[in-house]
Amino acid sequence: MQYGLRDWARRQPERPALEFDDGSVSYAELEGLANRYAQLFRHHGLSRGDHIAAILGNTADPLALAWAAYRCGLYYTPVANTFSAPEIAYIVDNCDARLVLADARYAGTVAPLAAVPSPGRQHYAIGDIPGFTPLEPVLAGMPATPVADETPGALMMYSSGTTGAPKGIWRPLWSREDAGDGPPVFARDLIQIFGLSSDLRYLSPAPLYHAAPLRWSLAVTAAGGTAVIMRKFDAEHALHLIETRSITMSQWVPTMFRRLLDLPAGRREAFHAPWHRTAIHAAAPCSPELKRAMINWWGPILVEYYSGSESVGLTCLDTAEWLRKPGSVGRAVKGVLHILDEDDQELPPGRTGRVFFSGISAFQYYKDPAKTAGQTSRQGFQTLGEIGRVDEDGYLFLADRQGDLIISGGVNIYPQELEYAIEELPLVAECAVAAKPHADYxxxxxxxxxxxxxVTDETALVETIIDFCRTRLGRTKQPREIRVVDRLPRSDVGKLLRRVLRDQLRAEAEGGS
Structure with a gap:
């Protein structure tokens, strides 16, 4: 079995695999670190099908861990370092982690893991965490050579929890024979679909505990490129890196686009990066107004895709396609797209229904068959939970998540449609629409x-929005209330947490306010 990382470490050992503000990690160094982690896993008796978890920052360790877990036949679960202690404990326990690695920067939220008896689980710390074993001396004593019994493992990501508690996304492990030669399974589709190659210099501005930045950075190292990884996103610094590090491809979420566009006009006008040929964006809906603003600034280099941690399928389109089909998230390039009604019957083009994919190996929510069944149609198709339609050319247009649909007086209202309309107003930076319980409707x-x-007069802003909605939206779609807020609740990768707003409105209704 051949691995892209090992191939490049042998051919060009000094080639930079990863770059940070304070230095770089060569392919030989990343290969050695991955091998030491693999040896550590075998030292503790971890075998095919076991699970590990990690709470880390944006360093080389998450990538080395992922490579090591893949080579040892383990499931690797990265945990968000922004989670609270109970949230971290929930995922570590739920995924049955036999080994946990944590950075001392997050000691306050991870130390409780070692305070609770957990037979058979090892706790290692980069730095000093009470109850954890210091990692550095143990890892330094491990050989930097491959383990003898390599076998394919997998990532086991947890869903973002935008609609409830995070859920582990599990698939059976590949056999050595089925995995075959070439790039690892987790990297193949990205390399093939997006044409990743060894001349790629990829900017990763997002946390590596999320599926997209982790998988993309791993795919870049499998393809022999260089991943330039930001410790933390900053709009000005991101532009600086694109200009000074010869970045050829970057990846974003819409919230980052907003931060970039908020930079002073002079800085935006001075931005110059002719080698920056592709700007990928995904993870959250991007309003047409926001996307047009980025295209007007950066040119026709935006590529959008729609997928999710469950990896049930993937759609994609470039800038030229989007300008022909504004608002679309593209055509299926992985899996077969289906729009189903509530009875799992296929709907024709133009009809709105539930978005499903087939043709991909089925996932399961770990230890939760009921939730898995809720995402699976009678035909065995699976969904990310979105509602949408496909036009006559096969382009997908998303309406909303199933759980966000508002039913008012028997009429279906899609919050995203209202949000995009209201965001057309220059006086509105962002908008989120949520359902409030109503006695009649x-x-x-x-x-x-x-x-x-x-904006200096919030009262005038509300009146402007109301007047605009009267002409822009049908009567049944018009918001019954406009609230001006400082910020919207979002995850740390920019996904709108509409459930937070729904919970707030439900609590108000139950309290009689």
Missing amino acids: GETPVAFVVPSRD
Whole structure:
């Protein structure tokens, strides 16, 4: 079995695999670190099908861990370092981790893991965490050579929890024979679909505990490119890196686009990076107004894709396609796309329904067959939980998540449609719409808006939005209430947490406010 990382470590050992602000990691160094982690796993008796978890920052360790777990036949689960102690404990326990690695920077939230008896589980710390074994001396004593019994493992990511508690996404492990030669399974589709190659210099500005930045950075190292990894996103610094590190491809979420566009006009006008040929974006809906602003600034280099941690399928489109089909997230390039009604019957082009994919190996939510069944149609197709439609050319247009749908007086209202409309107003920076319980209609839409920096009179802003909605939206879709807020609740990769707003509105209704 051949591995891309090992191939490049042998051919060009000094080639930089990873770059950070304070230095770089060569392919030989990353290969050696991955081998030492693999030897550590075998030292503790971890075998095919076992699980490990890690709470880390944006360093070389998450990538080396992923490579090591893959070579040892283990499931690797990265845990968000922004989670609270109970949230971290939940995922570590739920995934049955036999070994946990944590950075001392997060000692306050990970130390409780070692305070609770957990037979058979090892706790290692980069730095000093009470109850954890210091990693550095143990890892230094491990051989930097491959383990003798390499066999394919997998990532086991947890869903973002935008609609409830995070859920582990599990698939059976590949056999050595089925995995075959070439890049590892987790990297093949990205390398093939997006044409990743050894001349790639990829900017990764997001946390490596999320599926997209982790998988993309791993795929870049499998392809022989260089991943330039930001410790933490900063809009000005991101532009600086693109300009000074010869970045050819970058990856973003819409919230990052907003931060970039908020930079002073002079800085945006001075931005010059002719070698920056592809700007990938995904993870959250991008409003047409926001995307047009980025295209006007950066040119026709934006590539959007729609997928998820469950990896049930993938759609994609470039800038030229999007300009022909504004608002679309592209055509299927992985899996077969289906739009189903509530009875799992296939709908024709133009009809809105539940978005499913077939043709991909089925996933399961770890130890949760009921939730798995809820994401699986009678035909065995699986979904990420979105509602949408496909046009006559096969392009997918998303309406919303199933759980975010507002039903008011028997009428289906898609919050995203209202949000995109309201964000057309220059005075509105961001908008989120959520359902508020209503005695007569069941639910009514409430719009939460973040004003642009130019707004000085919030009362006038609300009146402007109301007047605009009267002409822009049908009567049944118009928000019954406009609330001006400083910020919207989002995950750390920019996904709108609409459930937080729904919970707030439900609590208000139950309290009689």
